[in-house]
Amino acid sequence: MTAPPDDVLDLLTAYVLGALEPAEVSQVHQLLEQQPELQRTLTELRATAQRLPYALADHEPPADLRRRALEHAVGRSQPIRSVASSAMVRWRWLALTFGGIAAVAVVVVLVTLVQLVDTRVELSRTAADLAAARAVQQQVVAIATEAQVMARLSGGSGRGVVLSAPAGATLLIANLPPQQPDRVYQLWRIVGDEAPISAATFTVDAHGYGFVTIAGDQRPPPGATLAVTDEPAPGSPGPTTPILIVGQLNST
Amino acid sequence: MYTTSVNCRCARIEDQGARKPTDTAIVEIERMRDEDLLVLVAQRHESALGMIYDRYGRLIYSIALRITGDRQTAEEVVQDVFQSVWQTAGSYHPELGAASTWLLSITRHRAIDATRSKRERARTREYPLDQIRPVAEDTLVEREVERRVLRDEVRSALDTLPSNQRQAIELAYYGGLTRAEIADTLGEPLGTVKTRLRLGLLKLRDLLQAFGE
Numbered sequence: 001m002t003a004p005p006d007d008v009l010d011l012l013t014a015y016v017l018g019a020l021e022p023a024e025v026s027q028v029h030q031l032l033e034q035q036p037e038l039q040r041t042l043t044e045l046r047a048t049a050q051r052l053p054y055a056l057a058d059h060e061p062p063a064d065l066r067r068r069a070l071e072h073a074v075g076r077s078q079p080i081r082s083v084a085s086s087a088m089v090r091w092r093w094l095a096l097t098f099g100g101i102a103a104v105a106v107v108v109v110l111v112t113l114v115q116l117v118d119t120r121v122e123l124s125r126t127a128a129d130l131a132a133a134r135a136v137q138q139q140v141v142a143i144a145t146e147a148q149v150m151a152r153l154s155g156g157s158g159r160g161v162v163l164s165a166p167a168g169a170t171l172l173i174a175n176l177p178p179q180q181p182d183r184v185y186q187l188w189r190i191v192g193d194e195a196p197i198s199a200a201t202f203t204v205d206a207h208g209y210g211f212v213t214i215a216g217d218q219r220p221p222p223g224a225t226l227a228v229t230d231e232p233a234p235g236s237p238g239p240t241t242p243i244l245i246v247g248q249l250n251s252t
Numbered sequence: 253m254y255t256t257s258v259n260c261r262c263a264r265i266e267d268q269g270a271r272k273p274t275d276t277a278i279v280e281i282e283r284m285r286d287e288d289l290l291v292l293v294a295q296r297h298e299s300a301l302g303m304i305y306d307r308y309g310r311l312i313y314s315i316a317l318r319i320t321g322d323r324q325t326a327e328e329v330v331q332d333v334f335q336s337v338w339q340t341a342g343s344y345h346p347e348l349g350a351a352s353t354w355l356l357s358i359t360r361h362r363a364i365d366a367t368r369s370k371r372e373r374a375r376t377r378e379y380p381l382d383q384i385r386p387v388a389e390d391t392l393v394e395r396e397v398e399r400r401v402l403r404d405e406v407r408s409a410l411d412t413l414p415s416n417q418r419q420a421i422e423l424a425y426y427g428g429l430t431r432a433e434i435a436d437t438l439g440e441p442l443g444t445v446k447t448r449l450r451l452g453l454l455k456l457r458d459l460l461q462a463f464g465e
Contacts, residue, residue, distance in 0.1 A: 010446040013453040019424035019431050048457040050353050052425050053315045053360070054399070055406035061313035065327055066305050072331045073338040074298055155343055190347050227345065232361065239348050240357045242340035 004041055012042050015237045016049045022234035029198050029235075043195045046238055151226055153247035158208070160245050162226060170214040172226075176204050176244060179230065186231040187212065188239055189220040196227070201235040223251045286351035287344075294342035301338055308352070312359045319363035319426050329363045336362070364428035409459035417452030420445055 004012070008031065014020045015028045032038055071077045150170065153160035160174035172187055179185070184203055188196035199220060204210035220226060227246040229239045281289070281303050292300035312333055316326035336358055344354055410418055423434045431449065435442045 006450065009450050009454065013450045014424065014431050014446070017421065017424035017449060017453065019429065019434065019449065021430055021432065044457055044461075045453055048453060048460055049425060050356065051402065051406050051460060052410075052421070053311065053318075053356050054403045055410050056311070056314045056318050058310055059314045059317050061309060061330065062327065065313065065330060066302070066309060068327075069305060069309070069331045069334040070298065070302055073301060073334040157343075188348075193347075196348055225347065227348070232365075238357075240361050242336075242343040242354070243345050243348065244343060246343075246345065 004035075004038060008038065009041075012038065012045055016042065016046045018237065025234055025237075028237070032197060039195060039197065042237075046195070151247045151249045153226060153228060153245040155243065155245035157244040160228065160247070162214075162247070162249065170219045171211055172200065172202070172214065172228075173209075173211040174202070174204065174228065174245065175208050176210065176228070176230075178204055178206055178208055182233050183230055184233045184235055185210065185228050185244075186235050186239070187214070188227045188229065190225040190227065191221060191223075196239055198235060199226070201231070201233075220249055222249055224249050286355075287346050290337075290341045290344045290351050293337060294344075301334065304337065304355070305334065308355055312355065315356065315359045316363045316366075319360065319428075320367050325366050326363070329359065329366050332362050332366075333359050360425075368428065405460060405463040409456050409463070412459065413452050413455060417448045417455070420448040421452045421456075424449060 003009070011020070011024060011028050011031065015025065020028065032042065068077070148164045149161055150164050151162040153162070153172075153174070158174060158176035160172055160176075163171045163173065174185065176185060184201045186201045187199045189199045190196045200212045200214050202210045202212035214220075225246065225248050227239070227243045229236075229241045229243055231240060281292070281299055284292075284300075284303070286304070286307070289300045289304055293304065309330065313326055313330050316329035316333075317323060320326050320329060333355070337355065344351065348354065413421075419438070420434055423429050423437060424431070427434075429437065431445050432442060434440075435445045438445070
């Protein structure tokens, strides 16, 4: 197999290391669509990057971290700091408390003034959100009346449906939890044993509804698995978080 | 089918009281693959989550410490990672890669996020890779041996890289910096950084592939 040119390898290496700017990430997604043979090189480079942490020096965690981590994980406690750091925090609180009392009085006055302004701003934001939600709903209804269901995606965090629209476009409509501004949902297509390939990224509105059009040349083949993960904007080279919803395209 | 075989194993654990495992059940859990443990975690078996901590807790903590450079933040990242595993193990999909890759990827991103949110990047301390601390005995010797072999291979491969290539890779992977940010940090032209990342990672790939043959 001929090695990809250096400029392409520059992009792929930086891609798996998470060192690309958003526009460059999109460039890599396009390259992978146009030249599927690059997937092999990408898979090798990704496997290499994923081994880097094994070279790190071992640092023994505090003895009580296991108990704290597990109790926090199963919901029996809030995140607990180690005994030493808790003591330090208490001292900091004592030092800050006295200075804080004076500051609080000033803040209360300021907050009252700011709240009046905030209320107006909030009302306009809500109106904008409602208008956006209505526009999305109207588009969804228009599409759903004529579209054909190609796959249903489900999971503990939400659900989605992939539709084949009359104009030939493929649409994903999803209902997922709203995200922070620096996060996006990423749709992955998985064919057989191949590594997941990004098919699209999208966001949801304040009500959790979002949709994305999958371009014709990125349309997943019949039988492909589709999955959605929550990723840092503008998307990731490979999935970095658990699958939220997953489903399989109809085989026809 | 993946799920079926795991369910068979889980059934044996269930018979022996999974939430308060007997000695036999503990031995069974110790022998399980990571992917099977995640299935048990999804079924709310705390002992399986504990086993994942025993296998990866130190590595996860080491990665978090390397990225955040702060012990307290690293501890918080570890707690955050295990909470995420507990809450989302059911959505782990083996088709997306090995369970270890999934765990370490969550750790890296959580640690980078924590570092960014606390604006501590400038204070990130370097932990030289040659500061090796003896590793404690693990119950599963083969697993530990396998990990040590991998660790030695990756360290050997990294040692062969010119220091500037290694530095660029570490700033990208652990620092969460883009190529332009690396160039700014090092005061080097962007093209030079691109070349260092490319040559460095390709050489690592070739060396690790050679080790594996």
